Amino acid sequence: MKAYFLFSSKMSFIIGTIFYLSLSIFHLSGDAYDPVDVFSINCGSLGNSTDEGNRIWTGDINSELLLATEKASVAASALKQSPSANKIPYTTARLSYSNFTYSFPVTPGQKFIRLYFYPTSYEQGFDRSKAFFTVTSGIFTLLKDFNASLTADADDDPLHTIFREYIIYIDDGQRLNLTFSPSTIQSDLYAFINGMEILSLPNNQFYTDSQNQGMKFLGSISFYSIANNSALKTEYRLNLGGDVISPRDDTGLLRSWENDKKYVRTSSALPVDYGTDIKLSFTQVPNYTAPDTVYRTARSMGRNETLNKISNLTWEFSVDSGFDYMLRLHFCELIPDITQLSDRVFYIHIDDKLAEDHADVLQCSQQKGVPVYRDYAVPIFGNVKKYNLSLKLHPNPDIRKTAYFDAFLNGLEIFRISDPLSNSLAGPNPDPLSPTQVTPFMFRQPIQHSNKSKIMIICITIAGTGFFIILLFLIACFFNRQEKKVKDNESGEGLSVLPSCICRHFSIAEIRVATKDFNERFIIGNGGFGNVYKGFIDNASTPVAIKRLKQGSQQGAQEFITEIKILSQLRHLHLVSLIGFCNDENEMILVYEFVARGTLRDYLSSKNSQPLSWKQRLNICIGVAQGLDYLHTGAKYNIIHRDIKSTNILLDEQWVAKVSDFGFSKIGPSGISRSHISRVIKGSFGYLDPDYYTRQRLTLKSDVYAFGVVLLEVLCGLPPLLHTMDKSKICLAEWAQKCYREGIIDKMEDPFLKGIIVPECLKKFSEIAMNCLDDDGNQRPSMNEVVWGLEFAMQLQENGEQLDQFSSKVEVMERGGIGEEDNDDMSSSSLVVMFSDFNNSGVSMDSSASGERSSGNKETEIS
Ligand SMILES: *[C@@H]1O[C@H](CO)[C@@H](O)[C@H](O)[C@H]1NC(C)=O
Ligand SMILES: *[C@@H]1O[C@H](CO)[C@@H](O)[C@H](O)[C@H]1NC(C)=O
Ligand SMILES: *[C@@H]1O[C@H](CO)[C@@H](O)[C@H](O)[C@H]1NC(C)=O
Numbered sequence: 001m002k003a004y005f006l007f008s009s010k011m012s013f014i015i016g017t018i019f020y021l022s023l024s025i026f027h028l029s030g031d032a033y034d035p036v037d038v039f040s041i042n043c044g045s046l047g048n049s050t051d052e053g054n055r056i057w058t059g060d061i062n063s064e065l066l067l068a069t070e071k072a073s074v075a076a077s078a079l080k081q082s083p084s085a086n087k088i089p090y091t092t093a094r095l096s097y098s099n100f101t102y103s104f105p106v107t108p109g110q111k112f113i114r115l116y117f118y119p120t121s122y123e124q125g126f127d128r129s130k131a132f133f134t135v136t137s138g139i140f141t142l143l144k145d146f147n148a149s150l151t152a153d154a155d156d157d158p159l160h161t162i163f164r165e166y167i168i169y170i171d172d173g174q175r176l177n178l179t180f181s182p183s184t185i186q187s188d189l190y191a192f193i194n195g196m197e198i199l200s201l202p203n204n205q206f207y208t209d210s211q212n213q214g215m216k217f218l219g220s221i222s223f224y225s226i227a228n229n230s231a232l233k234t235e236y237r238l239n240l241g242g243d244v245i246s247p248r249d250d251t252g253l254l255r256s257w258e259n260d261k262k263y264v265r266t267s268s269a270l271p272v273d274y275g276t277d278i279k280l281s282f283t284q285v286p287n288y289t290a291p292d293t294v295y296r297t298a299r300s301m302g303r304n305e306t307l308n309k310i311s312n313l314t315w316e317f318s319v320d321s322g323f324d325y326m327l328r329l330h331f332c333e334l335i336p337d338i339t340q341l342s343d344r345v346f347y348i349h350i351d352d353k354l355a356e357d358h359a360d361v362l363q364c365s366q367q368k369g370v371p372v373y374r375d376y377a378v379p380i381f382g383n384v385k386k387y388n389l390s391l392k393l394h395p396n397p398d399i400r401k402t403a404y405f406d407a408f409l410n411g412l413e414i415f416r417i418s419d420p421l422s423n424s425l426a427g428p429n430p431d432p433l434s435p436t437q438v439t440p441f442m443f444r445q446p447i448q449h450s451n452k453s454k455i456m457i458i459c460i461t462i463a464g465t466g467f468f469i470i471l472l473f474l475i476a477c478f479f480n481r482q483e484k485k486v487k488d489n490e491s492g493e494g495l496s497v498l499p500s501c502i503c504r505h506f507s508i509a510e511i512r513v514a515t516k517d518f519n520e521r522f523i524i525g526n527g528g529f530g531n532v533y534k535g536f537i538d539n540a541s542t543p544v545a546i547k548r549l550k551q552g553s554q555q556g557a558q559e560f561i562t563e564i565k566i567l568s569q570l571r572h573l574h575l576v577s578l579i580g581f582c583n584d585e586n587e588m589i590l591v592y593e594f595v596a597r598g599t600l601r602d603y604l605s606s607k608n609s610q611p612l613s614w615k616q617r618l619n620i621c622i623g624v625a626q627g628l629d630y631l632h633t634g635a636k637y638n639i640i641h642r643d644i645k646s647t648n649i650l651l652d653e654q655w656v657a658k659v660s661d662f663g664f665s666k667i668g669p670s671g672i673s674r675s676h677i678s679r680v681i682k683g684s685f686g687y688l689d690p691d692y693y694t695r696q697r698l699t700l701k702s703d704v705y706a707f708g709v710v711l712l713e714v715l716c717g718l719p720p721l722l723h724t725m726d727k728s729k730i731c732l733a734e735w736a737q738k739c740y741r742e743g744i745i746d747k748m749e750d751p752f753l754k755g756i757i758v759p760e761c762l763k764k765f766s767e768i769a770m771n772c773l774d775d776d777g778n779q780r781p782s783m784n785e786v787v788w789g790l791e792f793a794m795q796l797q798e799n800g801e802q803l804d805q806f807s808s809k810v811e812v813m814e815r816g817g818i819g820e821e822d823n824d825d826m827s828s829s830s831l832v833v834m835f836s837d838f839n840n841s842g843v844s845m846d847s848s849a850s851g852e853r854s855s856g857n858k859e860t861e862i863s
């Protein structure tokens with residue numbers, strides 16, 4: 001180690017000020033893929049070094065890739081080296097008690113980021129247990145409050161090194177930055193890194209091509225796509241039934257492929273090796289998809305019909321809950337006896353959800369020896385720290401009697417998809433290891449397929465008797481252990497580590513009972529998304545609102561997931577609470593707390609016999625503003641509601657306002673550089689931020705604008721779209737702005753409130769509304785300022801009410817007089833209020849894009 005370091009020092013003057021080169025350091029001729037960008041960085045060392053696989057790593061000392069930081073980071077060597085650990089890049093590290101960043105000049109496109117950690121004690125007093133840090137790249141959080149020593153100890157890797165692989169997209173002109181930040185919960189924590197690798201990968205190898213409809217989204221009727229605003233973390237990459245494949249034997253992408261022994265749960269499952277004689281032909285997928293060896297080996301059930309009938313070929317993978325996962329299943333049909341379609345047809349279940357009931361590899365590949373793959377996405381909800389994601393294959397018994405009653409798989413890749421709200425890929429730290437660990441059971445060596453029949457029969461006979469009993473025993477042990485783990489988590493730390501996803505999973509049966517089988521009499525609302533029912537759960541004791549999303553709308557499915565994710569992590573007096581959800585039988589159902597009195601709009605309508613008092617209205621506005629302020633700044637993320645309107649504000653028994661309908665919500669900009677998000681326009685007409693409408697600039701201030709319209713509705717008792725005498729339409733906002741400019745704000749008051757609003761309060765209130773409606777989003781106040789302003793308006797009202805009876809009476813008479821005259825000219829009487837149209841327009845816009853909206857619905861034309 002020392003010797004190496006000395007050698008490197010001598011090299012330093014030769015190298016001088018180096019790097020920032022795109023180093024083509026590991027190129028084996030004949031690779032199917034030749035990456036444009038390749039960086040292999042050996043952190044904490046100087047100059048080039050070569051690892052055991054003949055790969056060259058570049059030191060980061062004096063490298064321009066490492067940005068200068070306030071307090072310098074330290075390059076140091078490991079004090080203790082695990083004898084078997086791969087020496088490069090684990091012998092040296094960069095460590096720091098403050099943040100440090102690497103910035104890589106890369107070409108635009110998708111990149112692998114690979115991180116290598118060896119948590120041990122390092123020179124200069126870096127204690128092993130004090131490595132506790134966060135790693136980010138651009139907007140993505142790769143690791144959060146990562147306890148490196150704990151993670152390494154909990155891992156079953158005897159070398160105690162940690163390897164992580166991510167995929168992110170780098171836009172034109174951007175650099176790929178990696179920032180390491182020690183956690184600040186204690187002052188003596190540090191961040192470190194031993195090695196890094198950045199590598200280009202073929203365009204859309206894992207991301208969804210925009211031409212493509214995406215992959216199956218299990219448990220849902222829609223498709224799932226992975227766009228460039230997502231990042232991936234590799235969870236597992238397996239060569240099933242075969243050997244470990246090292247990076248140098250990959251297709252140029254330098255991936256490692258693991259064996260599946262640790263994950264397969266069916267003891268009778270057979271490794272199959274077809275030998276290297278068979279030529280593969282890559283006609284369906286590119287030749288860099290996976291190395292030939294992946295397709296030349298497989299794990300299959302064997303052909304014992306009796307055994308196969310009662311069991312699935314099962315694998316289990318431990319994953320963090322709270323993320324969506326993508327699974328890529330690699331297949332290649334090579335069995336000589338299989339010659340026709342439907343010869344070997346099987347079911348695929350992922351997380352016990354049906355992915356395929358008729359998987360026929362020959363049908364996908366058209367020919368034998370042609371590799372293919374299929375992708376599936378599956379959401380994993382819940383609050384357990386570790387979740388067992390299962391993959392189960394089973395022959396389909398309904399297909400031809402003579403067929404191969406068998407199922408098989410060649411390769412498998414599992415990716416975690418970044419949380420769309422937090423842009424995070426990070427999970428919680430593991431629990432410290434318990435001594436009673438299940439040791440993986442032994443498997444037989446791969447058999448040669450050429451003399452398969454006899455060996456197979458023998459093996460299967462053994463498998464059929466002894467192994468099956470052992471299997472049952474092991475499965476029992478395994479489930480016991482899992483159950484215990486879940487319980488531990490529920491009672492302990494697990495809940496505090498994950499966001500408070502206290503979301504309940506309802507069965508479709510429970511929902512049917514609650515709604516009397518979706519009886520129409522229980523419908524309390526509807527819209528583009530579907531119906532809302534009132535129902536009772538828990539033995540009819542608790543009323544709930546049950547929102548059943550219409551089947552077949554892809555948009556709805558995305559929003560369904562968004563809403564669960566957002567709502568389950570939010571708790572605020574002024575936000576409607578999500579109680580749970582149901583996604584059985586492809587239903588998308590959300591269960592909310594029941595808010596007794598319905599929408600704010602109902603109580604502002606002149607048709608309502610019991611209009612709200614001014615102070616009730618003020619209180620409601622303050623509540624809504626507080627709820628929105630929490631959404632914008634108080635929660636873990638900046639959340640833009642995107643559809644603030646009076647029909648989305650509900651009132652409970654005590655007239656407490658609750659903001660509902662988060663189906664459109666989007667996570668807001670997290671950095672200064674991304675101060676707006678552009679998306680397809682969504683929201684409801686009459687509330688649309690002009691800034692957003694014309695420039696597709698969605699910001700938190702778009703909600704502020706919509707809230708300004710709500711303030712006007714509350715003040716005027718009018719809907720957001722007004723019908724004038726000549727049948728044209730005008731926005732309430734425009735009309736009110738005109739009144740305000742002309743200094744006749746008291747003309748805007750709801751006739752019911754005449755003489756009740758204290759003038760100072762009216763002035764303050766309308767001023768806030770006007771500020772919210774400023775054309776320039778930047779000039780609008782934050783919701784926090786709005787809360788403050790409304791509370792002040794309430795003060796003015798209360799002070800005013802305490803004034804001398806006489807003086808207020810005079811005021812009332814004066815204002816009343818002017819009001820009557822004007823009423824005849826231009827205000828309430830000249831406006832035909834269109835409640836029903838208003839509702840329809842809101843609904844029709846809910847689910848369609850802006851273009852369709854303006855052509856399809858006449859309500860949507862703006863003047
Ligand atoms: C380090 O390796 C890179 C890539 O192989 C090469 O271009 C560079 O010249 C090497 N530097 C030294 C000092 O050997
Ligand atoms: C992979 O395919 C490309 C074209 O599709 C071809 O140029 C290349 O030679 C192939 N590489 C290997 C190693 O088969
Ligand atoms: C990466 O870091 C550089 C230098 O600090 C900065 O200019 C750039 O904006 C960063 N890029 C991203 C995508 O964060």
Ligand SMILES: *[C@@H]1O[C@H](CO)[C@@H](O)[C@H](O)[C@H]1NC(C)=O
Pocket residue numbers: 129130132147148149150153186189
């Ligand atoms: C990290 O885990 C180690 C156990 O390996 C523990 O001693 C240490 O306190 C943990 N660090 C923090 C900051 O929790």
Ligand SMILES: *[C@@H]1O[C@H](CO)[C@@H](O)[C@H](O)[C@H]1NC(C)=O
Pocket residue numbers: 308309310311312349352353392394
């Ligand atoms: C295989 O697993 C699926 C999904 O859990 C299940 O529905 C099916 O009954 C299982 N088949 C057998 C034979 O156990």
